[in-house]
Amino acid sequence: MQQDVFDYLPVYRRLSGWFAFTDLLVFDALLDAQTASGTTGDVLEIGVMHGKSAFFLARKVEAGQELIVCDLFEMPPPGAANAAENAASYPGVTRAAFDRSAEQLAARPPRVLQLASALLGEHVDAGTVRFAHIDGGHLYPEVAADVALAERLLVAQDGWVAFDDIRTPHAPGVAAAVWPALARGPLEPVLITPTKLYAARQPDLTTRGRLQQRLLDYGLELEEQKVFDHVLLRVVEDLDTGPYRRPSTWRGARVTRGLGREELVQRLRGAAGRLTRLR
Ligand SMILES: C[S@@+](CC[C@H](N)C(=O)[O-])C[C@H]1O[C@@H](n2cnc3c(N)ncnc32)[C@H](O)[C@@H]1O
Secondary structure, X not given: OHHHHHHHHXXXXXXXXXXXXXXXXXXXXXXXXXXXXXXXXXXXXXXOOOXXXXXXXXXXXXXXXXXXXXXXXXOOOOOHHHHHHHHHHOOOXXXXXXXXXXXXXXXXXXXXXXXXXXXXXXOOOOOOEEEEEEOOOOOXXXXXXXXXXXXXXXXXXXXXEEEEOOXXXXXXHHHHHHHHHHHHOOEEEEEEOOOEEEEEEOOOHHHHHHHHHHHHHOOOOEEEEEEOOEEEEEEOOOOOOOOOOOOOOOOOOHHHHOOOHHHHHHHHHHHHHHHHHHO
């Protein structure tokens, strides 16, 4: 709910990471919509870094459900290409720092699996995850394996997955791995933001409808497109002023540079203020 977003803003501002504010709004809306539809299951994130997206997910996990997070942290990745990617993109990510932050900032403690996502299938049961955020290795082999894993781990009805960096220029392997899988099924593409693609196994129409309505309520502009006979909702944002327009030293700038983000934050603040006053 809106209050979760509002309450999370100090953490969101404090942590560096790669979690666009628009996607925070989508996570909020989607997990609430699933809950309202009666969809149950655990929540999984592959690739946590400092926990910017994971700690928000920790707020959305319901009683009896678990947040499972998977990251290599400082462990050497299985392949040379994945090792080079991590050294270049995520220097200084450590398990100890994540655990310290989790203790302070996570609404409930996640179950942390420090291992390559390729091994995750041995630790999580098939058909038990209601939402998976795939944000680990961004090279084709890792993403292709993570897509196959998500297909196996998601609950068969209304199980959703978010694929990070689906259309970023520096990670073409993500799109190469994700779109062919969606063309094959069983995952259907449902929503695309400038950063992530959201797909689902047999998405519940009520979940989809509630998600759409909440995003409109949050002030996002949506457009419908047809992809593989599925209606794909696109969050309309200007990429020239959005998260991709940044110099190579942009780390952390995604939050402040996005079109309308400050305005949206102000609006949420106002709405949260009104909610508080109504109580
Ligand atoms: C883009 S960052 C995650 C960003 C994070 N979700 C956030 O909100 O800021 C990618 C993370 O994936 C991890 N990673 C890379 N390759 C991995 C692999 N093969 N298995 C598990 N984690 C991996 C890295 O250590 C890094 O922390």
